[in-house]
Amino acid sequence: MTPRIMPRVALATVVALVVVIAGSVSPRPWISAAATLTGNATHFDGLGAPYGGCGLPQAVLDSQDFVALNVYNTPRDYSFYPRPLPASQASKIGLWDNGRNCGRFIQVTIGDYCTGTNDGAPGQPFCRNGSWISDKYNDATLTMVVADSCGDANAWCRDDPNHLDLVTSSLNRFTKNGVPVGDLNPGHWNNRHVSWSFVPSPNYTGDLRLGFLQGAQRYWPAIAVSHLPNGIHSVEYLGANGTWQQAKPNSDMGQAFIIGPTTSAGTSYQIRVRDASDALLNNGRVYSFTLPSQCANSCSAAYTSVGYTTGSSH
Secondary structure (H helix, E strand, C coil): CCCCCCCCCCHHHHHHCCCCCCCCCCCCHHHCCCCCEEEEEEEECCCCCCCCCCCCCHHHCCCCCEEEEECECCCCCCCCCCCCCCHHHHHHECCCHHHCCCCCEEEEEECCEECCECCCCCCCCCCECCCEECCCCCCCEEEEEEEEEECCCCHHHHHCCCCEEEEHHHHHHCEECCEECCCCCCCCCCCCEEEEEEECCCCCCCCCEEEEECCCECCECEEEEECCCCCCCEEEEECCCCCEEECEEECCEEEEEECCCCCCCCCEEEEEEECCCCCEHHHCCEEEEECCHHHCCCCCCCEEEECCEEECCC
């Protein structure tokens, strides 16, 4: 059984969602880059529209090999809780980490195959009436990017804290000894074990990509930040008072933020970005840009790319 990712909320709902300051809940200690995690893996067909859980359309992702992480860490509790989870419910935060792991790359390694029933039924053990065995697909690897969230009420997304949901089209692109496995899915899948760890963006070149979200305009300047060397934890903008301010995340869509202009009611912006280690990206490089003319009333496209110039922090 493959879990179905929760339907994407409509844009009007996204706009109305309560937002919190990024970093109000500290990252959980078990998501460090040094950790290698093992869990069950499932698969799903692709990102919803207009965005995946990180706030980007699928076409804008750095890689078409992508995964979803668990929103919740609530074993045997299949209730739904507010997103993003507040500090008072920090114990329920899954590896999604309120979106703070968006845009990070992971290396995934194929593990053992289940010979029994491995359907993720709520309240039921994994691999019932069977056992875990190794086969020729063990140790095949693929590097993938975090782009979506798994918040479903099933055992995968609640009972297995290290669960990964992989895009289906990637399964047969895993390689072993430099050769794609080719036929891992469907006949040799059965929601196998995988091990995985966070890694830097592979072969990274260039700089950030910025775009305005659908519905963005002068009074709701919502942007998405992508092409990241090491994920993103927060965005800061230079406010009209001349000081750097923390941008509010758009719900828990970890690459989407609501910024402010450099002058009151203006349409010019300056931002800087902190990565997954909370370090300022490129030594605090400042990205300066303006609201595109096609967004004068409201951006109609899901993502409107915008150019920028760069400088150093004030």
